[in-house]
Amino acid sequence: MINNKAKGFILGSVAAASYGMNPLFALPLYSAGMSVDTVLFYRYALAIVVLGIVMKIQKQSFALKKADILPLCIMGLLFSFSSLFLFMSYNYMDAGIASTILFVYPVLVAIIMAVGFKEKISPITMFSIALAFTGISLLCKSPGGQTLSLVGITFVFLSSLSYAIYIVGVNRSSLKDMPIAKLTFYVLLFGLSIYVVRLKFCTELQMIPTPVLWGNAISLAVFPTVVSLITMTKAIHYIGSTPTAILGALEPVTALFFGVVVFGEQLTPRIILGILMVITAVTLIIGGKSLLKKRKIRVKHSR
Numbered sequence: 001m002i003n004n005k006a007k008g009f010i011l012g013s014v015a016a017a018s019y020g021m022n023p024l025f026a027l028p029l030y031s032a033g034m035s036v037d038t039v040l041f042y043r044y045a046l047a048i049v050v051l052g053i054v055m056k057i058q059k060q061s062f063a064l065k066k067a068d069i070l071p072l073c074i075m076g077l078l079f080s081f082s083s084l085f086l087f088m089s090y091n092y093m094d095a096g097i098a099s100t101i102l103f104v105y106p107v108l109v110a111i112i113m114a115v116g117f118k119e120k121i122s123p124i125t126m127f128s129i130a131l132a133f134t135g136i137s138l139l140c141k142s143p144g145g146q147t148l149s150l151v152g153i154t155f156v157f158l159s160s161l162s163y164a165i166y167i168v169g170v171n172r173s174s175l176k177d178m179p180i181a182k183l184t185f186y187v188l189l190f191g192l193s194i195y196v197v198r199l200k201f202c203t204e205l206q207m208i209p210t211p212v213l214w215g216n217a218i219s220l221a222v223f224p225t226v227v228s229l230i231t232m233t234k235a236i237h238y239i240g241s242t243p244t245a246i247l248g249a250l251e252p253v254t255a256l257f258f259g260v261v262v263f264g265e266q267l268t269p270r271i272i273l274g275i276l277m278v279i280t281a282v283t284l285i286i287g288g289k290s291l292l293k294k295r296k297i298r299v300k301h302s303r
Contacts, residue, residue, distance in 0.1 A: 014231045021219075021258065076188065081159075088155045092149035110245070167245055250278070
């Protein structure tokens with residue numbers, strides 16, 4: 001039998017890997033001339049439909065307690081603003097650089113947990129964060145010597161901060177005991193309101209023109225949204241906010257894999273080194289504590 005900790009690491013890895021599939025399904029929609037708000041509207045709306053069907057099959061109640069409405073609204077807006085700020089940053093800088101800067105969110109999660117909830121940050125955790133961040137920096141193709149836009153950096157930081165607060169909020173609020181499908185359903189429902197307003201109550205919503213693009217939109221709703229959110233929430237319950245956030249280092253690795261396999265991007269030694277550093281960081285988070293315990297036991301026995 002797999003213990004809860006192992007389940008948490010597996011689910012956290014699945015969450016990160018599925019979230020990394022965003023470019024695979026989003027880029028064809030952007031290429032067809034669809035706006036950021038339209039793509040995000042379909043992503044959230046279709047995900048809500050999928051989760052509604054899941055809840056019906058599981059015979060879950062859609063009823064909410066009054067005390068849960070405000071936290072759900074806040075979580076939904078945080079998650080939605082995180083998506084929006086990230087996509088807005090793409091207008092000011094290369095998407096690869098934006099994704100690299102976004103990975104500051106595990107550091108923000110660790111800081112929030114340490115300052116707000118007195119969680120101890122082990123040396124292995126700090127080293128893993130630094131190693132993963134360095135590895136992801138190597139995965140980023142930066143244009144030589146170009147000064148980054150302050151506006152773009154601000155948008156990415158706001159995206160990262162929103163996501164970090166969301167991860168902590170799910171684990172530390174009254175919502176942690178809510179069924180995961182129901183929690184995700186309402187987070188996305190409240191988050192959808194951002195795009196309804198930005199699209200002037202859907203009067204500026206673009207229609208999806210072809211069945212193939214509908215397939216992309218549905219896949220965008222299912223894999224990087226429903227699957228990622230549900231598995232991430234379960235992982236947070238099993239292993240906590242900080243390890244789940246650090247497992248997010250697998251997101252850009254997944255995105256890179258599809259970039260190489262599907263979009264024909266080049267795999268260089270620098271990129272291979274970056275991947276190895278990320279995998280090492282994730283491995284340290286998963287096995288580091290148990291290795292330290294074994295070492296302590298050996299030291300005790302040797303005395």
